[in-house]
Amino acid sequence: MSLVLPDLPYAPNALEPHISARTLEFHHGKHHKAYVDNGNKLLEGSDLKGLSMEEIMKKTAGDASKAGIFNNVAQVWNHSFYWKCIKPGGGGQPTGKIAEKIAADFGSFDKFVEEFKNAGATQFGSGWAWLVLDGAKLKVTKTLNAENPLTQGMKPLLTMDVWEHAYYLDYQNRRPDYMATFIDKLINWEFVNANLG
Incomplete structure (x- = not known):
């Protein structure tokens, strides 16, 4: 199969003012x-x-x-x-199976948010923060450049792009502001639930 550029699942301006x-x-x-x-x-x-x-x-x-x-x-x-x-009107507290699993595996949604933000903040240079299924347990991890948790036997459920091109035009060097907005306003929890299966 050839690689294909997929259409965005929303209009280019649909994520404004969070992502332009x-x-x-x-x-x-x-x-x-x-x-x-x-x-x-x-x-x-x-x-x-x-x-x-x-x-x-x-x-x-x-x-x-x-x-x-x-x-x-x-x-x-x-x-x-x-x-x-990510999606317009996303973010905030999850519902469904992922909400229960986050509470069970992290102790609370706030603890998950803390770990997820920490993964994004401490990824030096370019990379990704991930919520993955590692065996039967949820885990937060981070990868450098193009690396993907699939190659380490984990199942990606959610990712946050922390390459500068993901946020620099809107947030300049304020990666923490981009990450907070990603979690509060953008996460598509329905997609995460579907990945959980």
């Missing part, structure tokens, strides 16, 4: 598109071309000779997942 149409124009239309285009070029003629993104990531993770393929394919996957993790 201008940010989405660059983040989705330029950065995400570049990963798709570069990934397709690198996969052309390779024995990985017919595989799913998940299979390609697992086969190329940690292989320095295939770092270009891994980085671009993983970034296509990460961004395609990220767009679904």
